[in-house]
Amino acid sequence: MFKTQQDFDLSSFLKNLTPYPGVYRMYDGEGNLLYVGKAKNLHKRVNSYFNRGAKDLKTQTLAAQVNFIDITVTPSDYEAFLLESALIKKHKPKYNILFKDDKSYPYLYLSDHVFPRLSGFRGKPRKNGQYFGPYVSLVSMKETLTLLQKLFVVRQCEDSYFNNRSRPCLQYQIKRCSAPCVGKISEEAYQLQVDLLARFVSGKLSGILQEVSTKMHQASENEYFEEAARLRDQLILLTKLQQQQFVDKINDRSFHVIGLLGLETKACITVLQVTQGKVTDDKSWIVNVNNNTESELLEAFLAHYYLDEHRTIWPKEIILPKGHKVANSLLQSVEQRADSKIRWLIDAGADNAKWQKLAMINAKQKLQINLQSMSQFTTRFLALAKWLNKDNIHRIECFDISHYQGEATVASCVVFDRGGSMKSAYRRYNIQNITPGDDYAAIAQVLERRIESGIEAQNLPDVIVIDGGKGQLKKAQQVLHAYKQEHNIQLISLGKGVERISGKEDIFLGFDDQPHHLPEHDLSFLLLRQIRDAAHDFAIKGQRKKIAKRQNESVLESIPGVGRKRCQALLRHFGGWQELVRASVEEIAKVKGISHKLADEIWHAFR
Template sequence: MKTDCSAVSATFDLNIFLKNLPNLPGVYRMLDKNGQVLYVGKAVNLKRRVSSYFQKNDHSPRITLMVKQVHTVETTVTRSEAEALILENNLIKALSPKYNILFRDDKSYPYLMLSGHAFPQMAYYRGTLKKPNQYFGPYPNGYAVRDSIQVLQKVFRLRTCEDSVFEHRDRACLLYQIRRCSGPCAGHISQEDYQASVHEAVTFLNGKTGELTQVLHHKMQQAAERLDFEEAARYRDQIQALGLVQSQQFIDSKNPNNPNDIDLLALAAESGSVCIHWVSIRGGRHVGDKSFFPDVRHDPEPNGQDYAEAFVAQHYLGKSKPDVIISNFPLPEVLQTALNQEHGKQIQFVTKTIGERKVWMKMAEQNARLAIAQHRLQHSSQQNRIEELARVLDMEADGLQRLECFDISHTQGEATVASCVVYDEQNIQPSQYRRYNITGAKAGDDYAAMREVLTRRYGKMAEAQANGETVR
């Protein structure tokens, strides 16, 4: 049960508003005079928490700057602090408030999917997880998924073709010829044997490689006793391939059969920069890692712990979670409770490591520090380019925070298309790229085509600004 309480800007009286706030858990939203959300936060006690912003003066520079711009406050009462945490996370993702800690790279992560067909397809997948398909991951990037698919093709020979292709073939494709597929489309393997291969692949992806190797050894011996040496050789090749994969990819040398999914999170904060380095271990295999950098432009003195907690909330709430999270920073109990409730079972939260896990964490911390150094160098180089461009254009560098670049292309004068790429917020913005079909210019006239696209783009922007709207 949630209850909204909004302070209307026209009649907003801060003292009256604070006196009437309930002593209940919930979420609050700070708005500026234009109605834009500046900050979203959660509280176990709304009255005490919201009042503290206006009654104390020991806030961080980021919060102090935000409070000066607050014009109205809105609140939403929730049943518990854990529910408030989940709602806060959803609102941060939806509203992208200026003064909240934001991790820009919040797109869905890729999974390896085994479809629910009679002859399951193995595929790269992003998006909402759907039954009866099986999903393994998430992986830090697409390369890790494709690497796993290549391993499974070599060892278990599962199909990767689309259903439209699979259902209309009467002869096997090249993948069958090079022993990367068992050819179910052309009847080269029975449904029962194919499902056995799928089961073996699932066993491998769940990290039970020792168990799988024993099963394959047993099958190899049975085939040899039947004098079916061709089948025995196939099992032998599978065992050898599994051994090679295990030696190359398993990070836990002492226990490669540990079925737990483990995430390592290493926080590094240096010279005003913050980095969270994520290492993903699935079924005992190190499947990839990635560095995340929050937006710290509005925070002169970033607190690493705050950013680490924000990362965990944004990265895991509402998404797939590992069985173990190892971090070099503590997590508040309310966040652990919310993650456990969503996961359906207890997640192990580990901050004190020993032995091999301690070595992993040191490696992750080193990677985080190296990533910060690289990030600062790239930012410095990028800023130098912006300043040089501003000098050439005889402008102030602050006036070049957003750049839109247009290009005209055509096919021998026909099918003219204009493309727009965007640089904003100190980075390229692929989601804001645009493409325009040019219809009014003569074939091959690039100048007329450029005139048309600029008129369409900035004419629309001028009209929107006249109506008080924003166009991106």
Template structure:
């Protein structure tokens, strides 16, 4: 689009809050931004020289722009987040696509089931979490199985049982499917597990202790032993995860070196750290830590369940705006009881960044050596490796693995069924693949 057309559009641009989209010569969105005042913000791209090389490159590629006006700056932030995820513009700070957080859920069946869950919630079920990763959920489920012995099998398996399964034989389930436990006792186990997952550890211990004593007084020693084992397991967990009760919060700390940023997020639930995740935002070179963290938070949290408190290592300029959009309390000057979580996050971010940079340097060194050995003109940044396998000439299969910049790209792996060749002819199989 001619530059004069851009100038004409700038003259008549709205001063309301909104979102602007920068377009290249092909009409593709190359940058999305939000503004409290659209006219004032968009003008800055064309009215001065920019010291930042990335911004200069962006401006050089802008051939047109579009705007969307909103009522408030918060609405603009939400819309900006959606458009960035939709278009993945090359000049925006981006995050790797991630699945939704996993949960533990309890069904509302006659004999409720506890299991792993990810996706849209069923209003009739109880959900606990979110947890930082699938393996944390599976570890928790394995622990719950030992303590509460509530079934984790699918409903189809549960309905088809005529005798107890192996889980019952090794003491990991009370086999409600075949009536090995009364409905009342099973319901009590489910209720205790629900209480424990809700973060009410002390209340759970007290109730289990009372039930154990009551069963002992009634001479039901088998049931008393069951509650005793539960009590021992719960106390062990509390000893391993002892911490002051401070509710649910996430802790985000950012580290920067050589133009690369690492954001470490700790997940704290009921005062206990249950996991962490480290991310390396793309297109963040030349940006300050505050800018990167401001861009990171909406991309990471919008559309997910957010804890009531968010502890940050940086003081953000748009702190109030982000807190309003995420509907959470942002803390950047924590009290002493929470400060150690921030220190853990900061140290971990620095370590993960160091390892990330070392890994990148090592991979590049390996690629340079491979380039030299194979006498290549450029670095082998993209490699596709094929292999043929068969069983005595039958069921021939070709596999392809892909490496980009020295790292495996599993989503690009492929497997091919080879047909119509002489059995055992690897060269023909390779040719077909």
């Protein structure tokens, strides 16, 4: 249980703290995790926060809030780096430098199956199996996936599709799959392909050619001529690839280049992936500086990116930004994680200097674009605040209602702050128990749900924008009045206006029946229309998904003998609508409780 100030003696804790390496976690009086840090010497590092002397504002603010400190001693700096990285990603402490887009990293994934499936994957790895990556971008992962599909005959289909095949699919015909689903390859031979693929992706090509050649001759001697021919074709492709790689190594090398630039309150870190002398991919992160030095940002990034627990692909060389010091313990930890020596270049000369310059140019361009975009939003927010005669506006939310002929009603909520759209805060609401087509009731329902949750979470917006006229606005006013928020939240609605074109809308303010008009290019008007359009697009996408699902459900449940339970059984068996629609009569009949006659009716219903 979390300790309070009454039973935690900070001075005694600091005095008796261990000098071993480890990770420390700082909490406030409410039990919220403020900061996670690592240390070679926990005693020196943690005490430094509370010693007298000059400290930056961030450290002073953090130390003033600390109510309790917890530590974890680790065997070495390496384990401390790994644990710190994992804790930051899991808990997202307020005062840590966060690179929040882990889930966007693409991987290759080999499933944990008797006949493993090879596929692309984005997100946090959760399923059992082998992961290869992360790749710098989705494009590079897909290119690698395409190459592997040509080299190794490993299946790419979903398990639900694989489990219900009665004959080979097109992938087998074009030699992109060995059709394990119908017994065209033995488990042993398939596992060989999986092992070869895993070694190939990990960069261990040297022994693969000899192994394939040996297996090919064994198959020929045993008169498995079809298998021998397939291995021969594979050997030819691998040989050509190795020859190409040999030529490329002579001409140039492959490596990562990191660029770093800080301007104002933001910093940009860019990674360029250089393959055979050409930039094949790049990725960038924009982070808040928060009084951290650029070297501290660089170290935080290296720990985040290269100490990822699922990383399996490593560059042989990494060119770091010029003029920045990086702790040797961190570099050693990355090499230990990679289980190989990495060439680190900081004071690069000649040819490497041009790559450093290119990475810096990329970082500068992306940071300037981000700051310009932020500046535009800040200017528009200030213009809107001035027009509304408000001191400040930090958060705007816009709601829109979408339905299809009165059915499948969906409400969307988009969120913007001074930095732009906050897509992680976007929400869709399924509207229920209203008269079909009643947009007024839909607005009332979604605002009730939003304000109730906002009061509890203490994250209510300063401004709520509604796509609609006086009717929707009055319903919204009633909701705000019921929750006593009429003085805290400014209501705005955008009506279509007489001409019903963008730029000529009627603007209605909450608790004011008079329409207002602004010039088409007024900054505050541009902001309101941009937010309204985002809400409209978000609602339409959600409503279309709902309609597609309902149409499929309607088709299936209209068949005599198919009720809710059988519908769910079919979807569970095939893993979704897409595979069910594709399935043959024989495959559908394999589902428990589905006769051959009923399967035939289901198959014809989708045709």
